[in-house]
Amino acid sequence: xxxxxxxxxxxxxxxxxxxxxxxxxxxxxxxxxxxxxxxxxxxxxxxxxxxxxxxxxxxxxxxxxxxxxxxxxxxxxxxxxxxxxxxxxxxxxxxxxxxxxxxxxxxxxxxxxxxxxxxxxxxxxxxxxxxxxxxxxxxxxxxxxxxxxxxxxxxxxxxxxxxxxxxxxxxxxxxxxxxxxxxxxxxxxxxxxxxxxxxxxxxxxxxxxxxxxxxxxxxxxxxxxxxxxxxxxxxxxxxxxxxxxxxxxxxxxxxxxxxxxxxxxxxxxxxxxxxxxxxxxxxxxxxxxxxxxxxxxxxxxxxxxxxxxxxxxxxxxxxxxxxxxxxxxxxxxxxxxxxxxxxxxxxxxxxxxxxxxxxxxxxxxxxxxxxxxxxxxxxxxxxxxxxxxxxxxxxxxxxxxxxxxxxxxxxxxxxxxxxxxxxxxxxxxxxxxxxxxxxxxxxxxxxxxxxxxxxxxxxxxxxxxxxxxxxxxxxxxxxxxxxxxxxxxxxxxxxxxxxxxxxxxxxxxxxxxxxxxxxxxxxxxxxxxxxxxxxxxxxxxxxxxxxxxxxxxxxxxxxxxxxxxxxxxxxxxxxxxxxxxxxxxxxxxxxxxxxxxxxxxxxxxxxxxxxxxxxxxxxxxxxxxxxxxxxxxxxxxxxxxxxxxxxxxxxxxxxxxxxxxxxxxxxxxxxxxxxxxxxxxxxxxxxxxxxxxxxxxxxxxxxxxxxxxxxxxxxxxxxxxxxxxxxxxxxxxxxxxxxxxxxxxxxxxxxxxxxxxxxxxxxxxxxxxxxxxxxxxxxxxxxxxxxxxxxxxxxxxxxx
Numbered sequence: 001x002x003x004x005x006x007x008x009x010x011x012x013x014x015x016x017x018x019x020x021x022x023x024x025x026x027x028x029x030x031x032x033x034x035x036x037x038x039x040x041x042x043x044x045x046x047x048x049x050x051x052x053x054x055x056x057x058x059x060x061x062x063x064x065x066x067x068x069x070x071x072x073x074x075x076x077x078x079x080x081x082x083x084x085x086x087x088x089x090x091x092x093x094x095x096x097x098x099x100x101x102x103x104x105x106x107x108x109x110x111x112x113x114x115x116x117x118x119x120x121x122x123x124x125x126x127x128x129x130x131x132x133x134x135x136x137x138x139x140x141x142x143x144x145x146x147x148x149x150x151x152x153x154x155x156x157x158x159x160x161x162x163x164x165x166x167x168x169x170x171x172x173x174x175x176x177x178x179x180x181x182x183x184x185x186x187x188x189x190x191x192x193x194x195x196x197x198x199x200x201x202x203x204x205x206x207x208x209x210x211x212x213x214x215x216x217x218x219x220x221x222x223x224x225x226x227x228x229x230x231x232x233x234x235x236x237x238x239x240x241x242x243x244x245x246x247x248x249x250x251x252x253x254x255x256x257x258x259x260x261x262x263x264x265x266x267x268x269x270x271x272x273x274x275x276x277x278x279x280x281x282x283x284x285x286x287x288x289x290x291x292x293x294x295x296x297x298x299x300x301x302x303x304x305x306x307x308x309x310x311x312x313x314x315x316x317x318x319x320x321x322x323x324x325x326x327x328x329x330x331x332x333x334x335x336x337x338x339x340x341x342x343x344x345x346x347x348x349x350x351x352x353x354x355x356x357x358x359x360x361x362x363x364x365x366x367x368x369x370x371x372x373x374x375x376x377x378x379x380x381x382x383x384x385x386x387x388x389x390x391x392x393x394x395x396x397x398x399x400x401x402x403x404x405x406x407x408x409x410x411x412x413x414x415x416x417x418x419x420x421x422x423x424x425x426x427x428x429x430x431x432x433x434x435x436x437x438x439x440x441x442x443x444x445x446x447x448x449x450x451x452x453x454x455x456x457x458x459x460x461x462x463x464x465x466x467x468x469x470x471x472x473x474x475x476x477x478x479x480x481x482x483x484x485x486x487x488x489x490x491x492x493x494x495x496x497x498x499x500x501x502x503x504x505x506x507x508x509x510x511x512x513x514x515x516x517x518x519x520x521x522x523x524x525x526x527x528x529x530x531x532x533x534x535x536x537x538x539x540x541x542x543x544x545x546x547x548x549x550x551x552x553x554x555x556x557x558x559x560x561x562x563x564x565x566x567x568x569x570x571x572x573x574x575x576x577x578x579x580x581x582x583x584x585x586x587x588x589x590x591x592x593x594x595x596x597x598x599x600x601x602x603x604x605x606x607x608x609x610x611x612x613x614x615x616x617x618x619x620x621x622x623x624x625x626x627x628x629x630x631x632x633x634x635x636x637x638x639x640x641x642x643x644x645x646x647x648x649x650x651x652x653x654x655x656x657x658x659x660x661x662x663x664x665x666x667x668x669x670x671x672x673x674x675x676x677x678x679x680x681x682x683x684x685x686x687x688x689x690x691x692x693x694x695x696x697x698x699x700x701x702x703x704x705x706x707x708x709x710x711x712x713x714x715x716x717x718x719x720x721x722x723x724x725x726x727x728x729x730x731x732x733x734x735x736x737x738x739x740x741x742x743x744x745x746x747x748x749x750x751x752x753x754x755x756x757x758x759x760x761x762x763x764x765x766x767x768x769x770x771x772x773x774x775x776x777x778x779x780x781x782x783x784x785x786x787x788x789x790x791x792x793x794x795x796x797x798x799x800x
Contacts, residue, residue, distance in 0.1 A: 038330040041323045042293055042310075043245045050291050051321045055314050058284055061212075062225050062316075068213035072353060076183055076207075077263040079105075079358030082365045083182075098376040102368035104444045105182075108357050112479075113178040119483065120490060120532065121173055125159025127494055130529045151528045158497065158530060165198060172203040179205060181346050184356030188342040188489075189226065190496035192504050194243065199500040201493060206353060209341065215352050218341050224285040226341075232277045235315075235322075244313065244322035252279045252317050280316040285309070285327060285340070295335070309337035342493045345485050364444040371437040378429040487532055494530040548574035595622035598645065602626070602638055608645040616653035620646055624698060646698065654690035658683055 036045065043051060084101025120126060129151040162169050172188075180186040187204040208227045215221035232252065238244040287307035289295070294303040309327040314320065328335040345354035502524035548571040555562035565584060572580040592611040593601065595618060601608050610616060626632060627642045662671070662683065671679070 038326060041243070041245060041325060042290060043321050043324045046290070046292060046324070052319070054288075054312075055319045055321045058286065058312060058314060059282065059316060059319060061223060061286075062210060062282055062284065065210045065212055065223065065225065069210070069353070073207060075362075076356075076358060079356075079362045080182065080263050082358070082362060082369065083109075084369070093377070096380075098373045098380070100369075100372060100376065102365060102372045102441070104368050104441055105357055105361065105365040108361065108444070109178060109181045112181045112357075112482075113174075115479070116177045116483070116486060117174055120177070120486060121170065125155075125163050126490070126532055127155055127158040127162065128531050129155045130531055131527060147527060150523050154498070154523050154528050154530065157523075158494065158501070161199070161497075161501075166201060169201055172201065176203040176344065179203075180344055181357045184346045184349060184354035184359060185352075186344045188344065188493050189340055190342065190493055190500065191340050192500050194241070195237070199497055199504070201497065204341070211352055213352075217352070218343050219337075219339065221285075221352075222287050224341065226283040226285075228281040228283055229278050230281055232279060235279055235281075239322075247320055247322070249279070249315060249320065250318045252277060281322070282314045282316050284312045284314065285337070286312060287337075288312070288324075290324065308335055339492075339496060342489050342496065344489045346482060348485075361444040361447055364440050364447075368437060368440045368444070371433055371440065375429045375433055375437065378427060382428045490532045491530075494532065498524050498530045544574040545571075595619050598623070599626055602632075602641050602645075605637060605641070608641060608648075610645070610648035610652040612652060612656065614649070614652070616649040616656075619649050620653075620694075620698065623649075650691055650694050650698070651687075653694065654687045657690055658686045661686070 036042070082101060083106045084103065085106075088099030088101075090097040090099045131147050131151050176186045176188070183206045185206040187206065187209045189200075189202045189204050191200055191202075192198070193200040204226060210225040210227065211218070211221050212223040215223075218224065232249070235244065235249065239246045286309075288310045289303075289305065289307045290310065295306045295308050296303055311323070311325045311327045312321060313323045315322060327338050329338065346357070347355040347360065349355045349359075505524075548567075552567045552571050555564050555567035565587070569580055569584060572583065577583075590609065590611075592614055593608065598608045598619065599622065610619070623642050623646050627639060627646075632638050632642070662679070
């Protein structure tokens with residue numbers, strides 16, 4: 001059964017509730033603009049009374065823009081006639097006069113198209129990538145980082161889309177590159193086509209993209225109109241799909257044929273027929289203040305009066321608006337205009353539109369055509385002259401021209417035949433005029449940079465590569481500048497494609513290693529920048545080969561500082577040789593080595609390196625012991641390699657030790673990135689301290705050997721001999737001095753002994769004399785005593 005909501009009569013609305021349903025007999029028809037989806041067609045919700053004057057105003061502005069560039073269209077139309085694609089039948093200055101066009105303009109356009117087409121769309125795909133911050137690519141054989149892998153996925157996917165899925169890209173670019181040098185401006189429109197379910201990049205001619213005459217570029221243009229010719233059936237499809245407003249359209253009018261379109265139709269040899277079923281839609285990218293959807297202040301809700309970017313599609317024939325859609329990102333608070341068009345310029349003009357070959361060498365091409373026609377007509381008249389004949393002269397079958405080698409009978413009544421015929425004085429083709437033609441053509445070719453430059457014409461084939469490059473660059477300055485402009489425009493086109501992929505791509509259509517294909521949208525972020533694979537400074541295969549040849553010569557001259565394998569790879573790539581990896585030997589993938597294997601690598605003069613997880617101290621000890629071998633110290637390359645290996649192991653060991661300390665400090669928990677960023681200076685300081693300690697230990701065990709100077713060694717030897725002689729002489733003198741000293745000591749000892757003996761003898765003599773003196777004194781004292789006793793006795797006797 002049908003839900004009751006679908007069975008409701010018109011004008012009645014059923015509102016479901018938890019305990020029943022509310023029947024609203026007067027439902028409100030008001031709606032809030034915020035309730036609509038961001039990509040909704042606003043024309044569905046705006047009254048026709050508002051849409052009609054808006055459509056009329058926009059169409060008037062479009063016509064003003066068209067009329068402002070009418071002179072540009074006229075000059076472009078006149079220039080297209082110089083291509084000479086149609087055979088012109090001329091009756092002036094005589095019937096059957098030459099209508100040939102000089103191919104200077106068409107040659108220049110064809111040469112440019114062939115060269116640019118090859119550079120902008122190579123066989124492997126036109127897209128390359130660059131990671132923001134110049135993230136280094138991993139060495140060959142190593143696993144790429146997450147960012148490098150992301151860049152590789154983006155490059156592979158975009159090249160796959162452009163070369164295989166986007167079927168229109170190749171022919172559209174091919175046609176644009178022929179149109180561009182003629183008009184000076186061409187456009188690409190990049191958008192998502194819902195009917196195809198993929199991104200589309202369409203070529204839009206300059207006459208179909210009308211820009212406000214005050215604009216200087218697409219980004220700042222306040223009004224851009226894309227003129228679209230579409231069938232009535234296709235318009236109806238878009239209405240059924242809901243992309244356009246479902247309104248009754250009147251039958252399309254017969255389009256007004258402008259002078260440029262007439263010229264293009266004549267060059268193609270086509271003619272428009274009656275029964276037109278084509279509508280002319282004007283897709284206008286314009287700033288509008290749409291009633292009911294005005295920009296308002298967030299705090300008060302009052303209109304700001306600011307016109308916002310919208311895309312308005314109008315049927316020019318009936319002046320009906322089919323769609324009005326917002327042209328900014330939903331999350332963009334500034335509501336900036338989104339870009340869909342890319343402007344390719346051949347030469348920068350004085351305004352919005354660029355200058356092409358028609359503007360720059362169109363006059364030369366026209367002059368060359370005029371002179372070429374004069375030379376051909378002069379040759380024609382000189383080879384088939386006309387003149388006067390006497391009235392009475394009769395020639396058989398005179399109404400038929402005389403074929404070459406044919407002789408006819410002539411009735412000459414009296415006199416000679418020469419007197420009856422008078423040819424007009426036609427001159428043969430002028431040599432001066434021919435030289436003037438050559439000068440004009442050479443001037444045009446030199447400007448358009450299409451002159452064939454044979455290397456042999458620039459000098460000897462043995463010229464250095466640098467000289468050849470300088471000559472090639474000097475002769476192709478114009479083409480180099482044009483190629484840079486194309487590179488810039490193509491880069492912007494790829495950015496628009498990447499934006500569409502990031503918004504609409506659900507997943508990659510093929511597996512990508514072990515990763516899930518659902519990461520497609522995240523891959524197209526700001527970390528990966530898509531750029532053209534073409535080099536803006538190199539625009540030809542010959543220039544690319546010459547540069548690669550110069551690189552190879554420099555690498556072969558100094559192989560110790562170059563990678564010869566990479567130099568040969570670049571040479572093969574410049575020559576566009578396929579499967580280069582199968583031709584070149586593969587590099588060995590670096591792997592951890594044991595101490596003995598490292599010593600073998602050193603003896604084979606191979607660079608050694610440290611790997612995570614190794615016992616670095618054991619490797620360092622073995623290298624230190626090996627470095628102390630005098631034979632190794634005599635080979636500087638070996639010794640330097642050992643020192644580099646020791647430094648690598650020391651650095652790796654210090655990092656692993658500090659990482660282990662950090663893990664221990666965090667108890668094995670994952671440290672947040674912001675905390676790790678704060679700890680980074682301390683970690684680096686700790687690593688430096690650990691390295692310093694280990695290096696100090698190593699330096700105690702080994703010292704770098706000193707290479708002796710022969711002259712110094714000879715001088716040292718002489719000095720050693722001289723020193724030995726002096727030392728011997730000093731030793732002899734010292735021995736002599738010691739002998740003399742011993743003699744002196746012995747003499748002094750003898751003298752001392754004599755003195756001691758003399759002193760002893762004197763002492764004995766003194767002692768003996770003292771004893772004798774004592775004896776004499778005692779005798780005298782005794783004698784005096786006796787005499788005194790005698791005197792006393794005598795005295796006593798006398799008294800008595």
